[in-house]
Amino acid sequence: MDELFREKDKLPILEEGKVLRYGYVRDEQLNKNPYVSSFCYTVSKNPDLHKKLDFLQAEYDKIKHTKGYNSKNIIEVRKEIGRIRGQIRDQERHNVEKASIVATTISKVIMDPIFENKKYDVVMFDEVSMAYILQVVCAATFCKEHFICVGDFKQLSPIAQSKAKEVLCKDIFEFIGINQYGKPYYHPWLVMLDEQRRMHPKISEFSNKYVYSRLLKNHVSTITSRGSIVDAPLFKKEPINFIDLSGCHCAAAKNTDNSRYNILSAFISFAAAVQTEKNVDNVSIITPYAAQTRLIRALTLDYRQKNTTKIRCATVHQFQGSESDVIYFDAVESYPSKKPGWLMGKDFYSIERLINVAVTRAKGKLVTVANHRFWERNYKNNSSHMFYRLLIHSIQNGNRVEFIDKKTIKKLVKKLSLKDGPEFYLMPEEYLDLVQNDLENAKSKIIVSLPxxxxxxxxxxxIFNGIQKAKLRGVQVFIKSNDYANLPEKWKVYACRTDNAIFPILMIDDQITWYGVPLAPWKFVDRDMTYKTICPIVCRVKGKYTAEMIKSLSNLEYRNMNGEENLNNLEEVSGFKGYIQKYKKCLYCKKPLILTKGKSRKTILWCKECKKVELVKPDDINHYILVNHVKCPRDGWDITAKVGPYGIYIECDGGHSLKVEEI
Structure with missing residues (x-):
């Protein structure tokens, strides 16, 4: 659908409803188009219903924020919205039945009654390498004459976490014998499309050489039509680029879902993508890990508060089947981890497929962001690792931006700062006054993480003076360090020991995030080698979404000692945490309990003395709320503790929910 929108001569086809996409559209920009889906198309053809629906939705939102979900009026409005949506759905089914071409997902085909007993002359299953065998069989039952599978067994296979994943992760190519352990075999049904029309030849060269055994040909248009993208800044006239973060303190970690993220890498990738977007039609950031995707999307949300951007960010798996003028491939992996995670380090054939998808999404320019030293240390003697091959190929055949030799990364960083986005600094003299000003304006909380x-x-x-003055004003200060013993004595007054201070962070009021502050001789230790930070990049980001995401991913407000989390400065903890410590005693040793998170990430009560654990009860929270007249910290509405399918949560009458730690 995205491609049809770009072809102006194809718009009449969409306007007449001959081609319809049935189902939810994730892309925000696409979703604004009246012809992007069958529902949007149906609404656009029924202006009266459209007007009623918009009015009722506005009324619903107004009542929700003023009277809450239990209001009698909101129930009536909700029923009326449901009735109008039902009318639109009935008309939508009629439009889908009349359409010449219907695009949808295999899940919709299986689950939605609109396709019950439906048959089509031709069924085409795209990106079939990612489908389970039974999904392919199911799709085939909907065709009358022709069933066509379109896909690439050198791209991503199905995903499964079940015990039966060896069966479920087998794609149709492997099932019928075309693909055996990454090697292709002849089959009478197989037709190879050996000419590509997407990538600039310099980009396709990598996959052609290392994935397709030089069987891939470039259509002549890939040279002539990609020139404007290649010639555009950043990285003018360079289709292949590598931002090498070796020498920078680009620490990576994993969250509770074992998904990895890299804060500095995310900041640089996002800022570079926004700068690139000024000169080309579309730019996308892709990454192997969902946690990194969430962090970059949080940056995007904050940036969009005052600016516009069409940048897309997705995991490589989510982005298969899509394309972009410029692709930023953020590899994430770095120290202090010694080895890459499962997605990028375990199964070499799966890695080959993932890297092939990442590279082949780019039309005119590919920019890889990674720590070359980390990858070289792990795979220098194993050149079959596909991502390490990509790095070597980029160094030998493209443009490498780095610090160790030519120091070109400094020139790049100076170009990346964004108004209302990440701001980058290389010298302390450039940012110290700004840090001091942020500390002077701190109102409620300062968090410092010191590796x-x-x-x-x-x-x-x-910086210390600013923190000390804020403390005297009543601002809550929490400082943790992996290296407590070497802290200056005055810092130890406010700091605590931990082993989860992976990132150098100063966060103020859950709004302003400084990465790389205060300055220290940051270093990574890898077995017998120590790598010092020789290019200390400092970054400032102002935005509540970014701050909240960093806190969530890194457990920034918690200290961790030998795998157990606890809180700093117990006697000074306020809010519900302080209430628990003051009034809740351990059933066994009668010592104060501590509100923290267990290994499953659920909120628990933990006894430091005897190590016993209790569950938090809604009655405890509601008693605290009642006695202390606690309101929602976001909008001042009444709040109530409840138990849901995933544990305890706080429901606000304003229409949203909170975590226990937020009150």
């Missing part, structure tokens, strides 16, 4: 305790005395004084 290294040997702070540079020349620069830490201003």
């Amino acid at each position: 290294c305790g040997e702070l540079l005395m020349k620069y830490e004084e201003k």
Whole structure:
């Protein structure tokens, strides 16, 4: 559908409803088009219903924020919205039945009654390498004459976490014998499409050489039609690019879902993508890990508060089947982990398929963001790893931006700062006054995470003074360090020991995030080698979504000692945490309990003395709320603790929910 919108001569086909997409559209920009889906198309053809629906939706939102979900009026409005949506759905079914071409997902075909007993002359199953065998069989039952599978067994296979994943992860190519352990075999049904019309030849060269055994041909248009993309800044006249973060403190970690993220890499990828977007039609950021995707999307949400951007961010799996003028491939992996995660390090054939998808999404320019030193340390003696091959290929045949030799990364960083987005600094003199100003304006909370305790005395004084003054004003201060013993004595007054201070972060009021502050001789230790940070990039981001995401991913507000989480400065903890410590005693040893998170990430009550654990009860929370007249910290509405399918949560009468830690 996206391609049809770009072809102006194809718009009449959409306007007449001959081609319809049935189902939800994830892309925000596409979703604004009246012809993007059968529902939007139906609404656009019924202006009266459209007007009624918009009015009722506005009324629903108004009542929800003023009177809450239990209001009698909101129930009536909800029923009326449902009735009008029902009318639209009935008309939508009629439009889908009349359409010449219907595009939908296999899940819709299986589950939605609109396709019951329906037959089509031709059924085409796209991206079939990602489908389970039974889904392919099901799709075939809907065709009268022709069933066509379109896909690439050198791209991503189905995903499964079941014990039967060896069966479920087998794609149709492997099932019928075309693909055996990554090697292709002849089959009478197989037709190979050996000419590509998407990528600039310099980009397709990598996949052609390492994936397709040089069987892939470039259509002549790939040279002539990609020139404007290649010639555009950033990286003018360079189709293949590699931003090498070796020498920078680009720490990576994993969240509770074992999905990896890299804060500095996310900031650089996002800022570079926004700068690139000024000169081309579309730019996308893809990454192997969902956690990194969520962080970059949070950056995007904050940036969109005052700016516009069409940048898309997705995992490689989500982006298969899509394309973009420029692709930023953020590899995420870095120290202090010694080895890459499962997606990028375990199964070499799966890695080959993932990297092939990532590379082949780019039409005119590919920019890989990674720590070359990390990958070289792991795979220098194993050149069959496909991502390491991509890095070597980019160094030998493209444009490498780095610090160790030519220091070109400094020039790049100076171009990346965005108004209302990530701001980058290379020298302390450039940012110290701004940090001090942020600390002077702190109102409620300051959080500091220090991987290294040997702070540079020349620069830490201003920051410490700002923190100390904020503390005297009543601002809550929480400082944790992996290297507590080497902290200056004055910092130890406010700091605590931990082993989960992976990132150098200063966060103020859950709004302003400083990465790389205060300055210290950051370093990574890898077995017998120590890698010092020789290019300390500092970044400032102002945005509640980014701050909240970093806190959520990194457990920034928690300290971790030997795998157990607890809180700092117990006697000074306020809110519900302080209430628990003051009034709740351990049933066994009668010592104060601590509100924290267990290994399953659920909120629990933990006894530091005897290590016993209790569950938090809604009655405890509601008693605290009643006695202390606690309101929602976001909008001031009444709140109530409830138990849902995933545990305890706080429901606000304003129409949203909170975590226990937020009250």
